[in-house]
Amino acid sequence: MAEGSNYDFLFKVVLIGDSGVGKSNLLSRFTRNEFHVDSKSTIGVEFATRSINVDGKTVKAQIWDTAGQERYRAITSAYYRGAVGALLVYDIAKHATYDSVTRWLKELRDHADSNIVIMLVGNKSDLKHLRAVPTEEAKAFSTENELSFIETSALDASNVDSAFQTILTGIYRIVSSKSLEQSADPIRAPTSDTIPVAIDSSAPSQSKCC
């Protein structure tokens, strides 16, 4: 098969959050180590992959990024289909984007699989002087809602890798702890009443030849 098939696990992770919180830059920072001060607004969907190592296994993250504008719903179902993780991003310098977090959680509840792993991400942590959302407040909120939490800066790259690393590891742990028999490609299983996370079906043969 084509490139990038040498992985053990394939996880789809979606980025959500209000327009302008830096989702696209988190994606480009993580997958290409790039940052654009002026980046275009995302229209529709962007998508990139990067493989990382978790417990000696190659985990390929397929990260989807979409427009933050609330009314962009034409692609909602396609967007959340098969997603096993979500980074819910807000801008620590704009309280309104933090206020929207509950709305995004509702959206996840409505459209994504109920077992999806969610991480709250306060982005733009470099804007210390403009901070509008105290870290403690967000942390408390996360604990309350059983989300993991991290503050990142796509601009200075702090915590970006570790954010993705954490969520992917979390997903991996869940997968490996659950029965692996129910393997199905997460992407191609549109309606799954099984666990949301799964192994790529080609994985066993791949690992044998490595």
Place this chain on the structure above:
Amino acid sequence: MADRQTRPAPQLIKLVYDQLFHSGNSLSRLKEAALGGRLFRSINDGIGVAGRSLAWKLFLLPLEPLEPPPNVPPTPPIDSLRKSRMEYSHLLLDKMRAPDGSYVEGFTVPGLTVPRKDQSGAADLETNNPLSLHDENPWKAWFASVELRKTILQDVERTFPDIGYFRNQDVQQQLTNVLFLYAVMHPDIGYRQGMHELLAPLYFAIDFDSISESSETPGSDFTFQEICSRTWVAADSWALFLSVMRGISRWYEWREAIAVTESNALGANGQVTLKPYVAPIVETCNKIQGTFLRTVDPALYKSMQSAGIEPQIYGIRWLRLLFTREFPMHDAMALWDGLFSCVSSIADTTEWICVAMLIRIRNKLIPSDYSTQLTYLLRYPPTEEGSLNHIILLLRQAAALEMTRTPSTGASLVVENRNILNIPVDIPDPPMGRRRPRPGERGHQVSPSEGHFQGITGAHGENIRSPSHQMGIPELLARGLLDRGESLGINKTFMNAVSELKRNLPDLAASLVRTPSASSASYAAYPLLDERPQEERPSWEPRSRFEMEREVSEMRQLNKRLGESVGWIVDVLLQDEDGIEDAQQLSTIQNKKREALESLSYVRDVLNSGVSNVEEDRLWGADEYKRREEKYQAEASENEGREESSQLNVPRSAPDPVTLPLSNAADNSRKFDNKFASFPRDNRRFSPNTSSATPSSTRGFMRPPGFPLSSKTPPNLVPNTSTSLAPWSYPWTQAPVGSSSGGHSPNTVHPSIPVPPREVTRPLVGLHSYRTANSIIGTHQVADKVADQSPKTQDTTEVQHDPLGVLR
């Protein structure tokens, strides 16, 4: 304003202006030139092209008061511009005013003076003050609009970050204003991300061509100066934006509620079904991939489908932004030139451009897995040839596809892409075992010609593929030759494919034309499928007699309608208005005369340009059109009623294609048909929705001989004489009047019963065999229709209509 790019010298713009309006070139020629990338001299890698906005204004703005015919030189759309400019200024003044009558400091509106704040204090401070909690507080709406402007500005600030021009604050302000006004004026759509990137290039082009009032202009042509006036850049961009959005705004539509809509208009099978709201963008995307692509490139469709690609994932951006992110800016703008000058609507052309774009990267898509496919679709690979040609090619291909939606056109695109863009025909390294093999018998039938093909097409000559491969190309090409009926006559691109093939394989045509009779075994039962056996017809023969006849009768029909329209026009124009004193009556007559003149100019256009799709409502004045339509409907319902009551108890909608519940009815009607063979038939237009062959056959026999039905039918919809009726308008079982007595002699068969133009692969049925064939062919056709309209129909229905198995 140092940031603004250097504009071209006014002389350069004037050159284009003269070319557009003073060169004597007709509008259609100009559009053709734009489509072929020949309109502007200075096309280079820059984004700005002198005079481009003038062409856009000409193509996009409505021309007033009368639409000029496409074959005369156009006049500058200055009236239209003046109107929209004033509209814009007034709107801006109205919508930017805070509830206390104040404006933002430094706010200006071109052409109008911003009034000072009204201090009369007439407003009720109970409701009208920013802090009031009253429900009708106008400040609430005001704050909402401030929020809206903030949202818009957030995107505007990020518009084309790599183009310095858009970093200018004034430009951003103007763009925000225009988008804000659009959102306010279209509350059902509002502002959606993406609109800003549609507006920005329009604004840029207009500003690029703008001329300041004070500057000297060559020849001091005042109209030219007015059209290019710098004062009105924003207003003009608003006008163009409105025009573009008129075509594609539905792609931005979205409703929050999971509303249940009645979709009888869309019901594929004529059923009224209740289904949840599907955003129009999703619908369009599904159509592009699920219908269009599936028709013209089945192999690619299949590969994308089995990978699980959902079309809206890539389609949403392609469609909403009109490709500005898929191509470099100067290419995208050239594409817009073509889009705006296309004969069909922007939306239609856009959809087909998407299909052509998919076919262009089919070699990359087909062998790839889901992620890789998605990557290609979301980051459209740049075309290697850096020249502008590939855009022109894309436009041409889209037009070809739109005109002839067959796999042969798809195949011709592939050949074209190889010839012009060096994209190999063969798909590299296909994944194994992904696709199901075709049903055995079919594969065997096709394989000889396929093998023949493979041996010669070269590149991978020794690597002869097994028939179960879904490579598509050889099959498509073969299919292409077979599909000649449509493609050869109309489609130039396909001719390229044919000549290409001929060069490579002198004897190919001969070997291929025999294929259908061999492979279409299921049809062998019906002896005469065309007026001439396929073997005898040279593959290069451009048109069959059927097509010629069809064209002639279409022409006659058209002439008749035009004649009737002119008749009405003359009547109206002859009305005397001298003796009339009643002002109202006078104005009615004058109105009518104006309508008549409009219709007349439309008739002239039709006659001059050979438009084939005549818009019925433009042939008549509004009243007359209504009258005719009502008359027609009344008649239609009357007929319907009569038939309904007289009909056997048979469902009129499409019956199940496999089981034949109608066999009794069919037998009956056959008897009746024989008995009443000499009766003149109802000339009512055959409606595909009631395409069940048998019920329609019962229409005729209830009518007494010589019943003068035809004279009662409305002349503008159904012609009086049978000869002017397009042949496919006949119900399946209905013999033309000319053959009433001797329907079995082929010589008297006059237009016979051909099939509608696009359904080429279906065998044509000669009149002498129609009676046996109709019960079967008719139902087959129904099955086919069902399959056409619902992409998810089971394969089994298709099999019968896919003699070569290329759809598998």
